[in-house]
Amino acid sequence: EAQVTQNPRYLITVTGKKLTVTCSQNMNHEYMSWYRQDPGLGLRQIYYSMNVEVTDKGDVPEGYKVSRKEKRNFPLILESPSPNQTSLYFCASRQSPFGQLNEKLFFGSGTQLSVL
């Protein structure tokens, strides 16, 4: 089954304790992205990657790191989490290059993060 898998589904941590949220897709997609969703603010893009070893900042990259060492995996790293990073996080992937058939973003099921 074609899917984007995120882990964990729920995570509670404390300020300053490094954490990683994993994301993996089995569709051989070149493009992957991370979003955070907060009430009233919609989905905001954190980082995205066009291919292996290629990453770019989205609109809200501060406090986050990513890496793309393999095509299928795109982990999100919070080196020193703070309470304002409490949010619902989604990983997404899509085929590239661009084109109408490739516009569909496939989303993971989300990670609810609470930083105390």
Next chain:
Amino acid sequence: GQSLEQPSEVTAVEGAIVQINCTYQTSGFYGLSWYQQHDGGAPTFLSYNALDGLEETGRFSSFLSRSDSYGYLLLQELQMKDSASYFCAVRWNRDDKIIFGKGTRLHILP
């Protein structure tokens, strides 16, 4: 900067038709997408418009007018399961910094 505007909430009756509008800044626009998200779920892709006109997929249609920097999602024969949030999303200048609107919460009355 880049921004999208869509209504925060819309209410309609089961079996009726509802339209959710989305306006965007013109500069560098590449295409408009729509996503549906049920409470506790992930967004799922509904449609995409790069050119002016109407795209139809079953009960859902999406429209784009590039000259008016405006698009809408049309839902027909509303069902209770259509109660969800709907997001428009725009990609600018062929890059992948995709911007989402803040979402429209659709309430459906029996």
